[in-house]
Amino acid sequence: MNILLIGCGKMGGAMLRQWTAHGEHSFTVADPAANDLPDSVTHVSKATDLSSQEFDVVLIAIKPQMIADVLPDYAHVLKESGTFVSIAAGTSVASLAKVVGDAAIMRVMPNMAALVGMGVSGLYANDRCTPQQTQDIVALIDQTGTCIAVENEDQIDRLTAVSGSGPGYVFEILRSYVAAAEALGFDHETARTLVFDTVTGTVEAARQSELTLEELRNSVTSKNGTTQAGLNELMRDDVLDTLLQSTLQAAYARAGELR
Numbered sequence: 299m300n301i302l303l304i305g306c307g308k309m310g311g312a313m314l315r316q317w318t319a320h321g322e323h324s325f326t327v328a329d330p331a332a333n334d335l336p337d338s339v340t341h342v343s344k345a346t347d348l349s350s351q352e353f354d355v356v357l358i359a360i361k362p363q364m365i366a367d368v369l370p371d372y373a374h375v376l377k378e379s380g381t382f383v384s385i386a387a388g389t390s391v392a393s394l395a396k397v398v399g400d401a402a403i404m405r406v407m408p409n410m411a412a413l414v415g416m417g418v419s420g421l422y423a424n425d426r427c428t429p430q431q432t433q434d435i436v437a438l439i440d441q442t443g444t445c446i447a448v449e450n451e452d453q454i455d456r457l458t459a460v461s462g463s464g465p466g467y468v469f470e471i472l473r474s475y476v477a478a479a480e481a482l483g484f485d486h487e488t489a490r491t492l493v494f495d496t497v498t499g500t501v502e503a504a505r506q507s508e509l510t511l512e513e514l515r516n517s518v519t520s521k522n523g524t525t526q527a528g529l530n531e532l533m534r535d536d537v538l539d540t541l542l543q544s545t546l547q548a549a550y551a552r553a554g555e556l557r
């Protein structure tokens with residue numbers, strides 16, 4: 299496919315890196331500030347630099363607040379049979395259709411783990427998208443990790459709060475965990491190794507196990523042992539559950555404000 303990526307910042311750039319590594323599609327990036335693009339990518343700064351080219355896919359990866367200003371310039375560059383794909387948080391299909399008209403539009407919500415090919419994305423396709431169009435975009439997103447198709451847009455906003463914003467929460471939890479390890483006397487590098495290897499190993503063990511997370515937690519908690527002493531603090535007054543629920547609710551509410 300011949301794909302135009304409008305905006306190639308942190309998220310668009312992370313996905314582009316995986317796509318160019320796969321080498322299956324042709325990419326043009328429209329971004330006045332893009333640099334360090336892979337050699338195979340054509341770069342333009344603005345829509346008028348595109349001449350009369352038309353694309354199979356126009357992928358919108360600019361900030362939600364910029365879409366109304368920037369997208370009108372690109373509304374005509376999609377082939378009749380093409381697909382608009384937006385990764386912008388919140389911005390609804392209805393808002394996009396106001397700019398590009400009655401077209402095949404998909405909302406994809408990726409996350410930053412796409413940078414290392416381990417992203418997880420949600421995908422919603424409006425009823426103008428054919429099964430073939432959906433299949434093609436699912437295959438494209440699969441090149442950045444895993445793609446989960448959802449039935450309605452609200453699911454995309456909910457998924458944004460869980461996995462789209464998820465790396466932000468996880469980076470913060472890791473930062474705090476590493477700081478706590480340093481407070482116990484480890485140097486920064488050793489603290490990072492201990493925490494990162496504990497987290498990645500535990501996630502993989504959970505993924506490969508048939509036990510529930512509660513059963514796994516209990517299986518490593520000896521009665522009156524060290525883990526129980528730690529968990530008594532971590533689980534006190536359900537503070538962690540309350541905090542994570544309010545964290546996800548706040549992100550979901552913000553997605554609604556961006557529609």
Ligand SMILES: NC(=O)C1=CN([C@@H]2O[C@H](COP(=O)(O)OP(=O)(O)OC[C@H]3O[C@@H](n4cnc5c(N)ncnc54)[C@H](O)[C@@H]3O)[C@@H](O)[C@H]2O)C=CC1
Nearest residue numbers: 305306307308309310328329331359360361362385386387
């Ligand atoms: N950063 C993340 O973890 C995630 C971001 N997203 C979505 O991805 C989109 C982009 O976010 P980021 O990459 O984080 O932002 P960013 O600020 O890193 O990238 C935005 C890019 O848009 C470019 N841009 C600005 N004006 C432009 C114009 N007139 N024409 C073309 N390009 C222009 C900028 O130069 C920049 O490279 C947002 O809509 C966001 O909601 C979705 C999932 C995760």
Ligand SMILES: O=C(O)[C@@H]1CCC=N1
Nearest residue numbers: 386387458462463464
């Ligand atoms: O913070 C944001 O708005 C973007 C969308 C999901 C993750 N990052």
